[in-house]
Amino acid sequence: MTTFLHHNLDNAVADEARGCVLAIGNFDGVHRGHQAVLETALDVAQKAKTKAYAISFEPHPRTLFKPESPVFRLTPENMKARVLQAFGLDGLLTLPFTRDLAATSADDFVDHFLLEKAGASHVVSGFNFMFGKDRVGTPEFLRAKGEARNMGVTIVEAHEDENCEAISSSRIRRCLGAGDVVETAGLLGYRWCVSGEVIKGQQLGRTLGYPTANLALPESCHLAHGIYAVRLRTEDGILRNGVASYGRRPTFDNGEALLETFIFDYSGDLYGQNIEVSLFAYLRGEEKFDSAEALVAQMDKDTSEARAVLAGVQPLSELDLYLNFSNLQVG
DSSP: OOOOEEEETTSOOOGGGTTEEEEESOOSSOOHHHHHHHHHHHHHHHHHTSOEEEEEEESOHHHHHOTTSOOOOSSOHHHHHHHHHHHTOSEEEEEEOOHHHHTSOHHHIIIIIIIIITOEEEEEEETTOOBSGGGOBOHHHHHHHHHHTTOEEEEEOOOBOTTSOBOOHHHHHHHHHTTOHHHHHHHHTSOOEEEEEOBOOOOHHHHTTOOOEEEOOOTTOOOOSEEEEEEEEOTTSOEEEEEEEEEOOTTTTOOSOEEEEEETTOOOOOTTOEEEEEEEEEEEEOOOOSSHHHHHHHHHHHHHHHHHHHHTOOOSSHHHHHHHTTTEEOO
């Protein structure tokens, strides 16, 4: 895979990006609707024999204006960059979203950021992307501005699923809140994934014969508490099957929510590693058991069910194949 440019657009982009095609949007989730925009950008770039980049914003604009209720991020910046690279883009240009940026006029946004800093020759956006102070930067504005500045503009229409329903990040968040990771995967075109550094918990799983790799997900994460069939990728790039619990461990302490993953047929130490966990199926909700023995008996059943589920899964797309099937090691 070619070198991926991950650049903060506070500064001018390197000369290698001049004349690029830019796909612009928040791209939270990089779902199938976003992928239609990205695919268009890749097609335009290929015909023009130039590079294709995505330009996005951090933090999510809604989080800036309502910090008391931050957005449930489907793909934080690093994960977004990984998915974009796997999709075939040459880079991600990240623009810090501040109140000053929000107050920038649509005219200045195009001139200063898209043309001067990013050096775009062509911009691709979704039908509902709006920018600039008071959201003046509509698709019609962008087309007119592009014509005046000799910059190509392509607007991509809404992308619907097989039931003719619009695909959106908000819809995916609702699915995850209900534990429906199968529909989530259908809307994304790949299995949803979280990432982070493995932390030490109370090591309760180890005492039960189920040692786990634990992740503390952001408080804004509204994933349904419960048990999931998963795949975990370690820092060495190896992917392994497992079963994970997301919740507060009501049988023991009802404490901070953690994603606790038991990896099948594995005995290594993952503390301090940055890992990825992809969710393939929701097995059941979180429960409180009368005893540790009853919990272990259920965990045995969960493990058997997760093994069966994962033994039969197939990639949903080339992107899913790369993210969730490559370098799979089964014990």
